[in-house]
Ligand SMILES: [Zn+2]
């Protein structure tokens with residue numbers, strides 16, 4: 001087993017413990033509580049690498065990159081007013097059936113986004 005840096009482990013722990021789909025800035029804030037010396041650059045680099053390696057998912061909504069430690073294929077609902085991201089549950093197999101027609105293609109990750117206004121914002 002490869003040994004990973006404690007910074008990387010901490011960032012992964014943070015992402016696995018939240019459903020909030022945090023931005024890099026928020027992951028950084030969280031990471032600093034446990035590791036006061038961690039730099040924003042380190043957080044960015046690790047998030048980038050984890051995304052490239054397919055260990056985490058990321059998607060851009062309202063020009064902000066959101067990171068998701070949950071690798072189970074699932075769509076999201078994003079509120080354009082408050083920016084809140086909500087996980088939607090959905091049959092994994094069915095989502096992947098969508099790409100079955102693309103012969104020989106292998107799925108490494110997915111991002112499904114529904115955009116709109118959440119209930120709280122709508123009722124304001
Ligand atoms: Zn909202």
Ligand SMILES: [Zn+2]
Nearest residue numbers: 068070076087
């Ligand atoms: Zn999610």
